[in-house]
Amino acid sequence: MTMSTQHLLCALDTIADGGACVVDAPLASGDTPVVLVRRGVRVWGYLNRCPHFSLRMDHRAGHINTYKGQVLMCAHHSALFRFEDGHCIEGPCAGATLTPVPVRVVGDAVHLTDQEPRPNTSLEGP
């Protein structure tokens, strides 16, 4: 099912430039923790589920790390994921990808644009 209107997730400045945060998004399957990563005015969303052990990637609820403002880091075994496509470039699940959640920046806010996560079709290598 597709949403007819966008759903506000958070203000853009809730996410530090080069940082990440976790919000609950109203996906078709119910409220689901989603990681938002930001670079400048660009934001990408991913299910908060590491492809290594299918665990949440925050070390405590809502607190998630990035490394040098460039990659998202799973709290459990330090897998590193590119912001722009969720591709794991280093760690125990290297080559795997996060599941994208469609989001968009509108003005100074981040919105969910579809209730369904998308299959990650990125074919880019590390």
Ligand code: FES
């Ligand atoms: S659960 Fe994320 S790296 Fe192991």
